[in-house]
Amino acid sequence: VGGGARIAPPGQAYGALAPLPIAALRLDDQTVAQLNRLGLRRIGDLLGQPRASLARRFGRGLVLRLDQAMGSAPEPVSPARPPHHFAVRMTLPNPIGLAEDVMAAIDRMLPTLCARLEEKARGARTLRLEAHRTDQAAEIIEIGLARPSHDKHRIRPLLEMKIDQIDAGYGIDMLRLAAVQTEPVHARTLTGHAEASRAVRNRLEGNTALDDLIGKLGARVGLEAITRQHPAASHIPEKTAQTLAAAWSEPARDWPVPPRPRPLLMWRPEPVMAPDHPDVPTSFRWRGRDWQLAQATGPERIAPEWWLDDPNWRSGVRDYWVVVTEQGERLWLFYGHGGTMSAGWFCQGRFG
Known part of the structure; x- marks a missing residue:
């Protein structure tokens, strides 16, 4: 068992638990402090005390924790929910090798994948296309988006830009499209004054166009190569800006005005x-x-x-x-x- 945990052999739970501090029973701080003031500092000190007096003075919670630690009372554990998994696949009746055929298959898979993402209010940041060939080899391409999205019209052009990197060999008989990295996305509802809403909408559309441009450039040179400047708190000229990856940062706004002009x-x-x-x-x-x-x-x-x-x-x-x-x-x-x-x-x- 990892993390330094250990399992007591059958019949030896008492010896394994007795030297441990009372706090190991996951009691509240007030109960631990009261027990310590009475000189009860180890679990072994509690196991030798009359159960009725413990329950009367400290409540049934203490006795229940003791029984759970000794294995005489059940302690249900809720398993962790599996992470979101978004992937679709298509098995082809006949092998394909043309880029047009691969894009046609993507056009059938992508709407299904995007619908599943939208249903869970998540957007893809990284997608992987696996092209499994008839010779058991696989060609893999990945794309990244500057902002999480489940819009097929924003994802498709990025996939199309990298299709020429796939070597079909003797033919592709199965395609798999997976959202490797996803993030929550929230619908934006514009309310209020008409002019204010229009201004916000124009700004959001401008951000979307910039995100699409970053995604297309990232498909060619990698998202990490596209950066933007953000203001930094320093009076040293060369330290007044910090470089951040454009895909994982918001555009900088309200740059502080320097005391004197700075060179371009x-x-x-x-x-x-x-x-x-x-x-x-x-x-x-x-x-x-x-x-x-x-x-x-x-x-x-x-x-x-x-x-x-x-x-x-x-x-x-x-x-x-x-x-x-x-x-x-x-x-x-x-x-x-x-x-x-x-x-x-x-x-x-x-x-x-």
Whole structure:
């Protein structure tokens, strides 16, 4: 028996239970505390007490627990309900090998599978199509959805995109379609003011279109490769966003406005060859080119997170500048005042 449990041999239940604490009988905390105050701390201490006095002082519940532990009273156990299982199969009278024939079979199986999902108010997140061949081999494809769904019109295009990955060999004589991973789905009812309901409906339809796009892209490159940004609680520029899988996250809303404009493109700080002082250089060298200053806005001082030892911020406090060069570039430069590293100028991004 797993989990550290053990079964007492016949006739040895007393010896197995006697050294265990009273709490092992699953009594309420108040009863356990009362028994402990009387010096009754082990199950063996209770087994030697008169049953009538125990029942009179602590109720029939204590005596029942003792009898159940000793096996003299039944303790019905309700088995765990099996998880939801959604799958359909089709045995073909003659082997098939064309993609059109496979899709025709899917068109007959998919509505049945979706109806079963809808009946249980669940939607598929991952589906598996098994194509069993006449040579006893099986071809398997899987698709994932950005949102759980039991809508056949959203699932079918994803299956059709991956049908060409099936090698029919000498023919397919059985197909099985299963919802491997499902989640609860709830019907959305729009009530209230007509304009408000219309706005909500448009937003939901927009989300559905985006989910369908994510699902189609995921069928090609994998859902894990499609990500979206969410705001994160940090004043460090490169930590103000976190990357999440688009299929398992909601679109971010109400992004906090930064205190100063942030560049559209941001990268790890790159060294800039310029005089080693905090004044904005009139000329500098970056990425193998010489640049001349036309305009500069700043500084914006940002301090590192003192409670973290971030290797990227060992240069200490930074003064950020929005620098416009005579060549037309709008760059994000900062001067690191030096912490455990040498001071100097760096470029971390580009605007536009």
